[in-house]
Amino acid sequence: MEEEDQQKVADLIKELVIRLRSQNPNSESHPPTPNSPEFQSSLRYAFRLISSRLNPSVAPDATAIAESTKRRLATQGRSSQALTFADLYTKFASKTGPGSVNNKWAVVYLLKIISEDRKNGKTQLDSSVLLPNLGFNDAESGKESRVLVGRGNKEKGWNNGVLLVSKDPENLREIAFREYVNLIKEENEVSEEVLVRDVLYACQGIDGKYVKFDSSADGYALSDLIKVPRATSIMVRKLCELGWLFRKVKGYISESMDGFPSEDIGTVGQAFCAALQDELSDYYKLLAVLEAQSMNSIPLVSETASSGNYLSLRRLSVWFAEPMVKMRLMAVLVDKCRVLRGGAMAGAIHLHAQHGDPLVHEFMGCLLRRVCSPLFEMVRSWVLEGELEDVFAEFFVVGQPVKAESLWREGYMLHAGMLPSFISQSLAQRILRTGKSINFLRVCCEDRGWADAATEAAAAAGTTTRRWGLGYGESDALESLVDGAAKRVDKHLLDVIYNQYKFKEHCLAIKRYLLLGQGDFVQYLMDIVGPELSEPANTISSFQLAGLLETAIRASNAQYDDRDILDRLKVKMMPHGTGDRGWDVFSLEYDARVPLDTVFTESVMTKYLRIFNFLWKLRRVEHALIGIWKTMKPNCITSRSFMKLPHAVKLQLLSTLRRCQVLWDEMNHFVSNLQYYIMFEVLEVSWSHFLDEMEVAKDLDDLVAAHEKYLHSIVEKSLLGERSQTLYNSLFALFDLILKFRSHADRLSEGINELQARTMESSLPSRDKSKTKKRSNDRSSEPGSWISEGRKALTQRAGEFLRNMGQDLDTLSKEYSSLLEDFISKLPMQQHVDLKFLLFRLDFTEFYSQLRPNDVCFFLMACVEDLQLT
Amino acid sequence: MDADAAKTARESLDLAFQMSNILDTGLDRHTLSILIALCDLGLNPEALAAVVKELRREPVPLPPSDAAGPVL
Numbered sequence: 001m002e003e004e005d006q007q008k009v010a011d012l013i014k015e016l017v018i019r020l021r022s023q024n025p026n027s028e029s030h031p032p033t034p035n036s037p038e039f040q041s042s043l044r045y046a047f048r049l050i051s052s053r054l055n056p057s058v059a060p061d062a063t064a065i066a067e068s069t070k071r072r073l074a075t076q077g078r079s080s081q082a083l084t085f086a087d088l089y090t091k092f093a094s095k096t097g098p099g100s101v102n103n104k105w106a107v108v109y110l111l112k113i114i115s116e117d118r119k120n121g122k123t124q125l126d127s128s129v130l131l132p133n134l135g136f137n138d139a140e141s142g143k144e145s146r147v148l149v150g151r152g153n154k155e156k157g158w159n160n161g162v163l164l165v166s167k168d169p170e171n172l173r174e175i176a177f178r179e180y181v182n183l184i185k186e187e188n189e190v191s192e193e194v195l196v197r198d199v200l201y202a203c204q205g206i207d208g209k210y211v212k213f214d215s216s217a218d219g220y221a222l223s224d225l226i227k228v229p230r231a232t233s234i235m236v237r238k239l240c241e242l243g244w245l246f247r248k249v250k251g252y253i254s255e256s257m258d259g260f261p262s263e264d265i266g267t268v269g270q271a272f273c274a275a276l277q278d279e280l281s282d283y284y285k286l287l288a289v290l291e292a293q294s295m296n297s298i299p300l301v302s303e304t305a306s307s308g309n310y311l312s313l314r315r316l317s318v319w320f321a322e323p324m325v326k327m328r329l330m331a332v333l334v335d336k337c338r339v340l341r342g343g344a345m346a347g348a349i350h351l352h353a354q355h356g357d358p359l360v361h362e363f364m365g366c367l368l369r370r371v372c373s374p375l376f377e378m379v380r381s382w383v384l385e386g387e388l389e390d391v392f393a394e395f396f397v398v399g400q401p402v403k404a405e406s407l408w409r410e411g412y413m414l415h416a417g418m419l420p421s422f423i424s425q426s427l428a429q430r431i432l433r434t435g436k437s438i439n440f441l442r443v444c445c446e447d448r449g450w451a452d453a454a455t456e457a458a459a460a461a462g463t464t465t466r467r468w469g470l471g472y473g474e475s476d477a478l479e480s481l482v483d484g485a486a487k488r489v490d491k492h493l494l495d496v497i498y499n500q501y502k503f504k505e506h507c508l509a510i511k512r513y514l515l516l517g518q519g520d521f522v523q524y525l526m527d528i529v530g531p532e533l534s535e536p537a538n539t540i541s542s543f544q545l546a547g548l549l550e551t552a553i554r555a556s557n558a559q560y561d562d563r564d565i566l567d568r569l570k571v572k573m574m575p576h577g578t579g580d581r582g583w584d585v586f587s588l589e590y591d592a593r594v595p596l597d598t599v600f601t602e603s604v605m606t607k608y609l610r611i612f613n614f615l616w617k618l619r620r621v622e623h624a625l626i627g628i629w630k631t632m633k634p635n636c637i638t639s640r641s642f643m644k645l646p647h648a649v650k651l652q653l654l655s656t657l658r659r660c661q662v663l664w665d666e667m668n669h670f671v672s673n674l675q676y677y678i679m680f681e682v683l684e685v686s687w688s689h690f691l692d693e694m695e696v697a698k699d700l701d702d703l704v705a706a707h708e709k710y711l712h713s714i715v716e717k718s719l720l721g722e723r724s725q726t727l728y729n730s731l732f733a734l735f736d737l738i739l740k741f742r743s744h745a746d747r748l749s750e751g752i753n754e755l756q757a758r759t760m761e762s763s764l765p766s767r768d769k770s771k772t773k774k775r776s777n778d779r780s781s782e783p784g785s786w787i788s789e790g791r792k793a794l795t796q797r798a799g800e801f802l803r804n805m806g807q808d809l810d811t812l813s814k815e816y817s818s819l820l821e822d823f824i825s826k827l828p829m830q831q832h833v834d835l836k837f838l839l840f841r842l843d844f845t846e847f848y849s850q851l852r853p854n855d856v857c858f859f860l861m862a863c864v865e866d867l868q869l870t
Numbered sequence: 871m872d873a874d875a876a877k878t879a880r881e882s883l884d885l886a887f888q889m890s891n892i893l894d895t896g897l898d899r900h901t902l903s904i905l906i907a908l909c910d911l912g913l914n915p916e917a918l919a920a921v922v923k924e925l926r927r928e929p930v931p932l933p934p935s936d937a938a939g940p941v942l
Contacts, residue, residue, distance in 0.1 A: 020925040050917045092885040099875025106909035113919035115893035
């Protein structure tokens with residue numbers, strides 16, 4: 001059988017050679033003569049060629065070869081022929097049974113190669129003519145035959161070649177190079193299985209045999225030297241995008257984890273890395289499965305696959321579709337988060353989760369749950385335990401070490417940059433306040449009761465106080481937890497403030513003592529410290545004043561107040577300059593201790609101090625006026641003792657007295673109305689509003705705000721605000737004038753008393769000696785005493801004194817009127833509606849409004865007329 | 871060999887010849903039939919193609935080369 005076949009082959013080859021040679025255009029007129037030497041050599045050559053290649057270099061897959069042939073035709077623009085070819089092939093392939101061609105793939109392949117050879121031969125016809133040498137050597141011949149043929153041709157075409165090469169050297173080099181490249185490519189043809197395996201490697205970030213990371217192009221690519229169809233190489237590149245993304249994600253993770261803990265990426269960053277790592281391990285699982293599958297060889301197109309589990313590039317691209325989406329997302333996140341930390345990172349990821357694609361949405365949801373878990377843990381422990389477990393400064397609440405008194409206001413802040421966008425601003429505020437309340441209770445109030453409140457809150461919110469109770473996407477749970485905790489903790493805090501620390505009582509005490517609400521106490525204090533305060537400020541001892549304060553407390557109803565409250569009341573001397581009197585520097589202060597100094601801060605106490613100073617001055621003026629009244633009551637002076645005076649002097653005395661009293665009355669009207677206004681329209685009204693607000697206050701912030709409002713309204717309404725500065729100044733000018741009036745009035749009454757005493761002495765020298773003894777002693781020391789000068793001189797001096805006093809009073813009264821006019825004219829310009837009531841009160845009878853500034857003299861004349869009538 | 875087989879063989883050859891024409895191989899019917907026969911005998915088509923190519927192009931070798939060439 002073998003023999004027979006061999007013989008058959010030999011015969012056939014012989015025949016073939018004959019046929020070919022007879023066709024050969026080069027063989028010219030030679031008829032094929034079987035015995036000619038050329039024929040013999042050709043035959044031998046043919047045998048050699050055939051025996052040299054026993055196995056084909058491609059897989060025996062007729063369909064694939066036909067497909068590729070067809071594609072080639074199509075790409076050459078011969079699509080109709082391509083169709084015809086395909087049609088013919090199917091017919092050809094369908095011929096089976098006896099008589100048909102058995103080795104169909106070989107036939108098709110043979111045709112293909114011959115056709116390609118012919119085409120190459122045509123296009124490179126020149127090269128074979130021009131360059132027999134190179135052409136034969138490198139490109140045209142097959143591997144094994146090359147040497148032989150080359151040798152044969154070397155000699156024959158040498159002369160030609162040299163000649164032609166020298167004619168066209170550039171072309172030569174170019175052609176030579178192209179052919180060399182073609183040659184290498186032919187040698188490097190790779191099968192799809194290998195490519196698949198390489199791609200799988202690349203997707204794990206490992207360089208494969210052919211697919212390598214190209215750092216200049218920043219991506220995985222097939223090496224250029226490998227001959228694959230363009231479509232394949234594009235597909236490989238597309239698939240390798242996954243590898244590039246993987247490298248990026250993996251790089252971020254290892255960078256972050258290696259840097260930890262020296263480079264603080266924070267707990268959120270760690271959670272993010274861990275979540276990415278988990279995603280990657282899923283991805284590894286997929287790759288492992290794929291790798292196992294890639295071991296199965298790819299069946300040929302014509303075969304039906306024995307097992308479906310093989311991998312081609314196309315299958316791989318389907319497998320990679322989903323991981324590719326995820327990996328892209330991760331890469332985007334990695335890019336985005338590289339510089340972010342903590343809450344900001346969670347917020348950035350959250351923004352990416354707003355996606356319509358359910359796959360993306362779900363994936364991001366999972367990721368965020370992981371990423372946010374440290375953040376929610378922080379929220380939980382902050383809200384329920386007041387612990388700020390934030391080593392890496394990732395939480396949106398930032399604590400800073402401060403003194404206990406400013407813990408509430410400055411101890412904890414919201415850090416806007418770290419606030420993730422899925423937590424609203426108001427919720428963040430509530431979270432901040434709840435934790436702050438707990439800390440406030442713990443630090444300032446030394447209270448332990450909040451723990452129960454927190455536990456209760458957690459139970460009510462349905463979550464336990466254990467860790468990881470909260471998660472991303474459960475914003476309702478978070479909100480209800482925060483709300484519950486806030487409500488309970490705040491309530492507890494207020495309870496502590498009200499009951500344990502007696503906030504209300506302290507407020508009341510401040511109102512009573514600093515705002516001079518306790519009338520009898522103020523009266524006593526004014527009485528006993530008055531003389532002391534008239535001294536220059538630098539001679540006054542504050543210890544003595546403290547003693548006097550104590551006396552005043554004991555003398556008044558204040559003694560029944562709580563000892564704790566009274567202990568906090570202290571005398572304070574303000575810094576003073578030269579020429580200041582005690583009145584200018586004296587003030588009271590109230591020592592609000594922790595925790596109440598959160599409400600009564602230093603600035604608040606400064607405001608209280610200003611209010612106290614104002615009220616104290618007002619009281620002092622009132623006190624002075626009352627003092628005048630005491631000495632100058634009409635029935636004190638107009639006694640019968642003046643009956644004996646000459647009529648002129650008597651009239652003068654009466655008129656002066658009258659004038660003084662009218663002025664006093666006017667001042668008293670002003671001061672008492674102002675006093676009334678301050679007490680009832682300002683202090684009490686503000687206090688009652690404050691009490692109402694205290695009732696409804698839900699947390700300490702509300703309470704602080706209510707107190708601020710209370711204080712602010714007092715300051716504004718009692719002319720201490722910035723806008724009423726000028727009004728305040730003219731008011732103080734009025735006060736000063738009234739005090740001046742007081743000293744004048746004192747002098748007047750003193751003079752009158754003396755006059756009275758003198759008159760009585762002169763008429764009834766023996767009466768009441770003991771009473772006037774002291775006075776006569778004083779008088780005796782004076783050289784020009786009235787008594788020695790007799791009655792006439794007495795009358796004259798009295799007249800002079802009274803005239804002087806009358807003139808002084810006139811000036812005072814004029815000044816007073818103009819100041820008051822000024823004050824009243826400024827009053828309606830105030831914004832505050834309550835000050836209008838003050839104007840209304842002062843000018844109830846429209847007395848002042850009828851007076852124009854130039855009518856002031858009218859007013860005085862009216863007074864004088866009035867006097868003369870009586 | 872019955873008529874059917876002969877018919878099939880002829881048809882196959884026809885088809886192959888048409889394909890060959892489309893591909894512009896320049897082979898005539900007889901040569902093609904020889905090649906198909908050789909393929910059926912299990913020869914490597916690449917080798918056959920090489921033979922076709924070489925012999926077609928081969929210019930008239932010089933008499934001296936005929937002694938040296940094949941001996942190698």
